[in-house]
Amino acid sequence: MRFVFEPSAPVSLPVTGQDERFPVHRVYCVGRNYEEHAxxxxxxGREPPFFFLKPSDSLVVVDAGQSGTMPYPSLTHNLHHEIELVVAIGVGGKNIKAAxxxxxxxxxxxxxxxxxxxLQNDMKKQGRPWCIGKAFDQSGPIxxxxxxxxxxxxxxAEISLQVNGVDRQRSSVAKLIWNIAETIEHLSAAWELQAGDLIFTGTPEGVAAVVPGDRLVGQVAGLGSLSIVVQQ
Structure with missing residues (x-):
């Protein structure tokens, strides 16, 4: 097969304990899935779950034990952190039951x-899509x-985020409004899931602004930590 230009390399993530990498297909995100954040x-309340997507090439892939970087994005003066558990799909399917x-x-x-x-809030007020607030370049460190x-x-598992060593977010995955299995059931009714899909399952309370120079360290118990520095 010939292309008019060289296609980009596929996005992939390292896998703990093995050499093979996980190729990314789509990146789904669940909105307002912790009660206190809602x-x-x-x-x-327990509203029906809703979803939005990020481009797979918006991910900032950080290897274990390393600290990544992301630039402070353009057009905004209010960049917020949202720590999340991410579920990686290995077997696709449609209309998957929670069980x-x-x-x-x-x-x-x-x-x-x-x-x-x-930018997200501006789009909400105008009844327009949130893409400019959520799906920008390098918006998904992982x-x-x-x-x-x-x-x-x-x-x-406990889920938490510190900014410059100070707690900002701390909760438990057990407090998800729609748990992992229920989220997969709802999501797979709307899209046929594929191997390689990622699901950002939602963030707990405590979201707040960051500025250039801030170091963010996120953790989910049992999964290690994610460290990222916001650059100018």
Whole structure:
């Protein structure tokens, strides 16, 4: 097959404990999936889950034990951090039942859904899509994937984020409004999931702004940590 120009290399993530890498297909994100975060954003209750996407090439891949960097993005004056558990799909499917969801999971990772909050809020007010606030270049720092058989009790794991050594976000995956299995059920009813899909499962309360020079360290118990520095 010939192309009019050389295509970009596929996006892939390192996998803990092995040489093979995980090729990324799509990146799905769940909105407002922790009750306290929903409240701080002006919402309450167990509303039906909703989803948005990031481009796969918006990921900032950080190897285990390393510290990555991301530039402070253009057009914003209010860049927010959102720490998230990321689910990696290993077996695709459509209309997957929650009871069967575990069979489709390859592993888990620590991710950040960085958000140009001022631009997102402007789009909300105008009833327009959030893409400019959520899907910008380098908006998704992510660490290595830990295969599920090495990840421990992810459904009850502590999730946290520190900025310059100070706690900003701290909660438990057990507090997800829609748990991992339920999220896969809802998501696979709307899209046919494919091997290589990533699901950012939502962020707990405590989202706030960062500035150039800030160091962010996110953790999900059993999955290690993700370290990123925001640059000018």
């Amino acid at each position: 409240k701080e954003m002006g919402f309450t 069967d969801a575990e069979k489709h999971i390859y592993g888990y990772a620590v991710g950040l859904d960085m958000t140009r909050r001022d 660490g290595p994937i830990t295969p599920k058989d090495r990840a421990g009790d992810v459904n009850n």
